[in-house]
Amino acid sequence: MKIYFTFDPRPDLKEDLLHEFPEQEFIFRNTVDEDLLKTAEILVTYGEDLVEEHIAIANQLQWIMVVSAGLEKMPLNEIAKRGIVVSNVRGIHKVPMAESVLAHILAYKRSLPWIYEKERNAEWNRKSKSKELRDSTALILGPGAIGGEIGRLLQCFGVKTIGCNRSGMNADYMDCMVKFDDLTTVLPDADIVISVLPSTKETHHLLGPEHFKAMKTSAIFMNFGRGDLVATDVLQQALLQNDIAYAICDVFEEEPLPKEHPFWTMDNITVSPHVSSHSSRYLERGFDIFKPNLKKWIAGDKQIENIIDPSKGY
């Protein structure tokens, strides 16, 4: 079977693959090559390099393995029409992302940016205004694999967790659940509002000015899902009006965030350049999902893990 990677993994990971699947033909390239596309049966991609025209010429393509979670840049309609199976690496982000979210929350509570600033000035100053995370309440928008891991860790720190999704159905590590429609009723209880929602029709601009007005003025808002959850100017206004105390965003409506955007210099927001899922173990974990799936596929079993519905995008 011809398996085309549109990126070039670490040597040890490639060797491992060649060793485990000696009868398959692997091609590793850092580009999307049209000739290779025409003959590839399996495509492994980060998901940001494919356009409709690629799908149109990929006549032999049966399965696209996306080594990423967000599929919004994929030509999903074209893929759905052709009946190509799409799977992703749902789940491998949960450890690094949850660690990033906890890192940012704890850094804020325990004055780390302040400590670093004093250090830059060689200033021994003990007047820190640190707060505690314990006994806080967190509202988690999107309590799936990643949101659940964030919830689990927050509960370890003695934080009450409220999960929020479309259905309001129970989710792991959430002390209680609400629906999107009931968001405004629970926002006044939350000390921390964290979104890890994907970008879908239902989550696009889900949060409006009224939601930020409903939050505590001491609340922290964290967007680690997708930038279009809230319009940039809505978030900016909420911060300028001090509707909330602080925002920590790893994602933005426009990425890269433009150089001249006020967020870079405002003192009540941390700008993180969409790096929260990064990990030295990322690809290793992705391959741990890909390899069993490839074994199944070769054996003729198309019921692989993490299949995506292209019509929904998740």
Added chain:
Amino acid sequence: MKIYFTFDPRPDLKEDLLHEFPEQEFIFRNTVDEDLLKTAEILVTYGEDLVEEHIAIANQLQWIMVVSAGLEKMPLNEIAKRGIVVSNVRGIHKVPMAESVLAHILAYKRSLPWIYEKERNAEWNRKSKSKELRDSTALILGPGAIGGEIGRLLQCFGVKTIGCNRSGMNADYMDCMVKFDDLTTVLPDADIVISVLPSTKETHHLLGPEHFKAMKTSAIFMNFGRGDLVATDVLQQALLQNDIAYAICDVFEEEPLPKEHPFWTMDNITVSPHVSSHSSRYLERGFDIFKPNLKKWIAGDKQIENIIDPSKGY
């Protein structure tokens, strides 16, 4: 009974005290007043303002309540000779300190100082080199109340915990235990070495150059106990020689750390100005220990919580 505070607590905490103990005489001053000392029966202090001469004139003094954990600045010999009871607030540091330790570890692993630097430069740069905390091994020197809370949280993050104390006796939230004497045998296993040890004869300069040489070159060393655990120049040499990857210190042999000390500018150490136990809830928690003790004391029961042996200092 005459109860003299050598500091002036928050108004709500004072009112609460006066309301709960209407028959006692409370005095709140931000100084150590000799006339007041002569008549006070109970003294409430942060523990850094008392000298031998104070104890000598405090004829009526029976109990010193120290709203702090470290007692090394107290005139303990004089206090022991007089048979004055000393109690502290052991335990109230564990939540804020453990949160600080986790904040610093996660910030290091998840590239927060790097993210903040990019933000200062308005630079959208996604080439972060983040690592994961999960599956690390941590060695905790001093697995008592604070060390145990650090161990509990680390275990939640999937970290293996090795505790180390004088006896090697079992301690909570430690996967295994070693004695001080066996330190060098476990140092090569630890990704993170964290000390929360008090300053005693046995912990003074407990770590020497050989210990840093035994650590992984990728190890993080964290001192959140007392600065004399390691001689300043020993730590400095270990960092200059890259015996370890990084140090995060909240305590130093000389405090304040002198303005001209190289630690301020070295790029493989974070200097935190002894603030890791700070919390907006600190005094509230201290009073939660003091009030039941005061009730007991008034009733004639001298078996109060958290009594210190002045001859040992803990």
